[in-house]
Amino acid sequence: EVQLVESGGGLVQPGGSLRLSCAASGFTFNNYWMHWVRQAPGKGLVWVSRINGDGTTTNYADSVKGRFTISRDNAKNTLYLQMNSLRAEDTAVYYCARGDDYSKFVSWGQGTLVTVSS
Amino acid sequence: DIVMTQSPDSLAVSLGERANIDCKSSQSVLHSSNNKNYLAWYQQKPGQPPKLLIYWASTRESGVPDRFSGSGSGTDFTLTISSLQAEDVAVYYCQQCYSTPFTFGGGTKVEIK
Numbered sequence: 001e002v003q004l005v006e007s008g009g010g011l012v013q014p015g016g017s018l019r020l021s022c023a024a025s026g027f028t029f030n031n032y033w034m035h036w037v038r039q040a041p042g043k044g045l046v047w048v049s050r051i052n053g054d055g056t057t058t059n060y061a062d063s064v065k066g067r068f069t070i071s072r073d074n075a076k077n078t079l080y081l082q083m084n085s086l087r088a089e090d091t092a093v094y095y096c097a098r099g100d101d102y103s104k105f106v107s108w109g110q111g112t113l114v115t116v117s118s
Numbered sequence: 119d120i121v122m123t124q125s126p127d128s129l130a131v132s133l134g135e136r137a138n139i140d141c142k143s144s145q146s147v148l149h150s151s152n153n154k155n156y157l158a159w160y161q162q163k164p165g166q167p168p169k170l171l172i173y174w175a176s177t178r179e180s181g182v183p184d185r186f187s188g189s190g191s192g193t194d195f196t197l198t199i200s201s202l203q204a205e206d207v208a209v210y211y212c213q214q215c216y217s218t219p220f221t222f223g224g225g226t227k228v229e230i231k
Binding site for chain 2: 035046097101102106109
């Protein structure tokens with residue numbers, strides 16, 4: 001069974017940093033693109049970033065480019081999102097998701113809440 | 119960036135009746151190499167992550183009830199719930215995976231009338 005478990009969320013002050021983790025199990029982790037998607041309270045889904053199986057290719061939404069860094073450790077079956085220079089508008093539940101066939105996100109974690117506030 | 123526009127924002131339908139949700143992309147999401155539309159539909163219930171319903175615009179994900187169907191090509195797409203059930207109350211999102219950023223529509227809230 002595919003499992004994705006996010007961790008690392010919490011309360012951080014504006015300008016601060018946080019690193020999210022997503023522990024994967026039940027599939028061959030390095031065979032898949034992995035994504036981060038966020039959802040502000042009461043709002044819609046927003047794609048944040050993706051990384052390919054060997055970690056050599058990454059893409060970001062304009063809103064986080066230069067501030068967030070996606071990475072992965074295939075030996076640990078773990079996806080990361082390093083978030084720097086956090087802003088109030090980054091407050092959201094952050095989901096990791098597995099990308100299948102370049103076309104669909106079949107498996108999602110339960111999400112981790114990041115709150116940016118003073 | 120490809121902008122995804124969903125309509126309506128919310129929809130109230132009687133049990134057993136049909137619900138249609140539209141999604142329009144600002145440019146085509148049809149990939150010429152394989153003739154597939156890189157358009158997916160998700161269902162999200164409160165407190166839960168999204169659940170994939172439809173991919174490639176019209177292919178139902180395994181385990182999804184056949185009352186859910188997707189149609190359309192190019193820039194115009196529709197999700198249809200043929201006979202609304204109580205458990206279908208949720209927010210529905212379309213998403214394009216044609217090019218990054220993989221944008222979502224704004225969501226359509228489906229309720230029981």
